[in-house]
Amino acid sequence: MIRFAHKELSYAAVVTAAGLIAGGVGVAMHGPPSARIWWALAVLPVWGFVWRWLNTTRLLRRGDLPMFEAAVPIADPARALGTRKQVTWTLRKFYGRMFGFWIVAATAVAYFEPLIVMFCFVHGVDSLIRGSQTARWERQHGVLLWEGRVEQEQQPPDIGPPRVYTTPRQKAWA
Structure with missing residues (x-):
């Protein structure tokens, strides 16, 4: 199980770092971009920000909020989540x-x-944006959102992947 907010924030760091490295390779191979490309460099991330922000609010009536609200509490968090060391190892392997x-x-x-x-x-x-909105939602509702598969009787409704589960906010995982 991976905490949803940590997964998204780590993914943002990984993808941005890869983009910076690849951008350096591109500039080294082709030279600096022309003036019209700088416009795209400024507009595309702004468009991505606005689109994701709209998807994490109720304005478009879709996005992450229905998935968060349909999350099911984990019946046995100690068994489902494992130890903090196991979760850390899984994250390192996945993000590597x-x-x-x-x-x-x-x-x-x-x-x-x-x-x-x-x-x-x-x-x-x-x-x-998705990670920050997830963390905000977690704070407002006093729970932590986890992504993964848990074998328990009450499963979330079929709203599509990923399946999201909740646990109460505890000091050890917060």
């Missing part, structure tokens, strides 16, 4: 692989088209 993938993929694409690296920055902004 993901960072390697994004570095290789973004650098390979930046070798041919440097502007494609903007995809990394839009993804990073998207995950940053």
Whole structure:
């Protein structure tokens, strides 16, 4: 099980770092971008910010809030979550692989088209907003949101992946 807010914030850091590295490779191979590309460099992350912010509010009647509100409490958190050491090891392994993938993929694409690296920055902004809104929702409701699979009798309604579960906010996980 991975805490939803930590997953999104870590994903934002990984994708943005991969974009910066790939952007450096793209600039080294093709030179600095032209003036019109700087406009895209400024507008695309702003668009990503506005779109994700709208998706994490009730304005579009979709997004993350219905998934959070449909979250089911974990019946046995100690068994489902494991120890803090197990959770930390799972996260390190997951993000190490993901960072390697994004570095290789973004650098390979930046070798041919440097502007494609903007995809990394839009993804990073998207995950940053989603993680911050998740943390805000957790604080307001006094619970922690977890993503993963738990075998228990009461399952969340079928609203699509990921399945999200809650535990009360405790000092050890907060």
